[in-house]
Amino acid sequence: MKSIHHLFTVLFVLFLTGCKDTPKDTPKDTTTAEPQETVTITHELGTVEVVKNPKQVVALDYASLENLKVLGIAVAGIPKSHVPDYLQDYKTNEAIVDLGTMFEVNYEQLSALEPDVIFISARMKSNYDELSKIAPTVYLQTDTSDNLASIEKNLLVFADIFDKKKEATSIITDLKTRVQTLHEQVTATDKKALMIMHNNGKFSAFGSDSRFGVLYKAFGFKEAVDHLDAARHGQAVSNEFIQDINPDYLFILDRSAVVSKQATNTATIENELIKQTQAYQNGKVVYLDPQAWYISGDGILSFKIKIKEVSDHL
Known part of the structure; x- marks a missing residue:
């Protein structure tokens, strides 16, 4: 009788231990990542959605590189074949990937960068479709019928993407003042x-x-x-x-x-x-x-x- 009682006691303890060690079901995480905010950019070659404040930025023309520089935006890659003297810090910076020339992009290097956005101008116009397969591509070109208005329009595209409206407005105001002063001097x-x-x-x-x-x-x-x-x-x-x-x-x-x-x-x-x-x-x-x-x-x-x-x- 004692043996039977002892057996039941052991079984009961084992049962309690098993219940204690059995992990409870962990609720599944049903939350999803917040969708990234985007900006819609319409340009001569089409309309493109660009993520707000992109991290991996590529500039395949030097006018875009200049505009990114004055707004304090870092770049991941540029063509280093003909970098102007006043942008030499980009050419010598080894952290910035060399993406070829103004006319021929190194697609292997570009793809490896996994860019969030690519900026181009006329020299890369024929490459637009191919570049768009890699990342959202924004085409920015100067309208020579009104250079100053075109420059302002292009800079404001960068301002919209990178939340730099205040900085861009200040830069444009300064530029307009310089042009007005020069125009008065020349016409005189x-x-x-x-x-x-x-x-x-x-x-x-x-x-x-x-x-x-x-x-x-x-x-x-x-x-x-x-x-x-x-x-x-x-x-x-x-x-x-x-x-x-x-x-x-x-x-x-x-x-x-x-x-x-x-x-x-x-x-x-x-x-x-x-x-x-x-x-x-x-x-x-x-x-x-x-x-x-x-x-x-x-x-x-x-x-x-x-x-x-x-x-x-x-």
């Missing part, structure tokens, strides 16, 4: 200007409807000659043409200095015919920074360089 001179590009011994001229029309429309110079071809690389002209037009100011962009990275000897450009112009005789032949005028386009920093260059030579 009542002088005519000619913008030319030099490339391997050849000249092309640009008027108010060209990619460099800002010299006339925003800065205030009169055109030394009307109705120039508005083609992207300008209207081919001769030394005789420049002599005949005889501008008060001759602004020269040496394309060779950035394309082949070898500046042309000024003696080659300033030949006997050029020396007969009012511009040359009055010391108003101005060599423009080709990195700011040709490589970058119209980022905030390059536009400030343009303003200062013209202002310094009035």
